[in-house]
Amino acid sequence: MNIQWYPGHMAKARRMLTESVKLVDVVIEMVDARAPAATRNPDFDAIFGAKPRVVVLNKADLADSARTKAWIAYYKKQGMDAISFSANAGKGVKEAVALVERVTRPTVERLKSKGVNKTVRAMIVGIPNVGKSTFINRLRGTAVAKAGDKPGVTRGKQWIIVGPYLEFLDTPGMLWPKFEDKQAAQRLAFIGSIRNEIMDNEALAMRLLEFLRDEMPGAIEARLKFAPEAEMTGGQMLETACRKRGWILSGARPDIERAASLILDEFRSGKMGRITMETPPREEENHAQGD
Ligand SMILES: Nc1nc2c(ncn2[C@@H]2O[C@H](COP(=O)(O)OP(=O)(O)OP(=O)(O)O)[C@@H](O)[C@H]2O)c(=O)[nH]1
Ligand SMILES: [Mg+2]
CATH class of the missing domain: 3.40.50.300 (P-loop containing nucleotide triphosphate hydrolases)
Incomplete structure (x- = not known):
């Protein structure tokens, strides 16, 4: 990104x-x-x-x-x-x-x-x-x-x-x-502080699912109705979510676009649970920066 x-x-x-x-x-x-x-x-x-x-x-x-x-x-x-x-x-x-x-x-x-x-x-x-x-x-x-x-x-x-x-x-x-810190930029995008137009919703939803899988797997289970496995990619999770939530187009194709924007919306509005993505820097790090 x-x-x-x-x-x-x-x-x-x-x-x-x-x-x-x-x-x-x-x-x-x-x-x-x-x-x-x-x-x-x-x-x-x-x-x-x-x-x-x-x-x-x-x-x-x-x-x-x-x-x-x-x-x-x-x-x-x-x-x-x-x-x-x-x-x-x-x-x-x-x-x-x-x-x-x-x-x-x-x-x-x-x-x-x-x-x-x-x-x-x-x-x-x-x-x-x-x-x-x-x-x-x-x-x-x-x-x-x-x-x-x-x-x-x-x-x-x-x-x-x-x-x-x-x-x-x-x-x-x-x-x-x-945005030198790409992870921080990604967090801004997750919460919607960066305009959607400059980001690809689908890629962003995939990154968000990877983040949730590592930090809050319960949110995926509760909202998207599947237990994410450690080796699943964001793309695989997005497709699985489509099947589980019924976001399907004609010909049984997953509606990835719709899934991406709904998942981002659910995360941003708190439906996936309360979450803080960052913890304050620790004491030692502060001292290290000041040296
Ligand atoms: N859940 C929740 N939503 C909030 C809270 N405060 C603001 N919002 C929502 O966040 C969105 C942005 O709110 P604004 O007050 O327009 O934000 P702003 O900082 O003035 O935004 P800009 O003028 O674009 O810089 C709106 O949809 C608000 O309803 C809050 O404490 N909790
Ligand atoms: Mg304002």
Whole structure:
């Protein structure tokens, strides 16, 4: 899988973020709790510099809760406040507001002592489709930011008033120029953060089945009605799934195309079970990197 993706609108998004960060008190970096490392944009460190930044692990309802906790502990150890969130269900609203308040308290208090009621401005950033707009809508309580089930829904930045002294800047999802780590790129594709058009659905579904066979064979058994054997290829598993689930065309040919897109959909919507594909780097690795 060779992905080189940096269309013009991503370059524009980068410029916009660089400009916008000057207008806000805190940056909320949203990652997908199912792949907190792969969905983290490595460019953000350079773009946001010293601006206070917090992490929200969204789509926690689709992720493994023990691993989500481990990731939160990891971020905190790195000196970054973090919470989990389920924007769809609206779980974590109080914690999210408290998080923003915690980080911006010194500025708010300083101004209060001068008699000024400061409006806190937070910018939400992250790669496409992690749930930035849905998160803002949840915090506000009404759906004002456009959200949707595909990457690239938010096109430009948009200020949204969340409370009397709280405003959020919604921004378009931003990917990074090169996906050096092919495994990470694959995880992005599994969860649907990379557009389907630049990936072959069938190849992707085969890779996903191989991943599930190794990590979560129970999901294949439960949803696709067969026990995957260790030596089965992704292609063989896809064909078997067609037969077991009745995705068959005339002439008894397996409907591979349909199977691929249905399997990807089932995985992405959590029907195959809650799964986190990544664990936080271990202590020793951190030290090794710092040496
Ligand atoms: N299961 C689940 N789905 C979510 C959650 N948050 C958002 N979604 C869904 O994810 C999809 C993307 O949500 P958006 O809010 O449009 O994502 P975004 O980050 O604003 O995307 P772009 O504007 O394209 O960058 C939508 O179909 C949402 O309903 C969540 O916590 N859990
Ligand atoms: Mg959006």
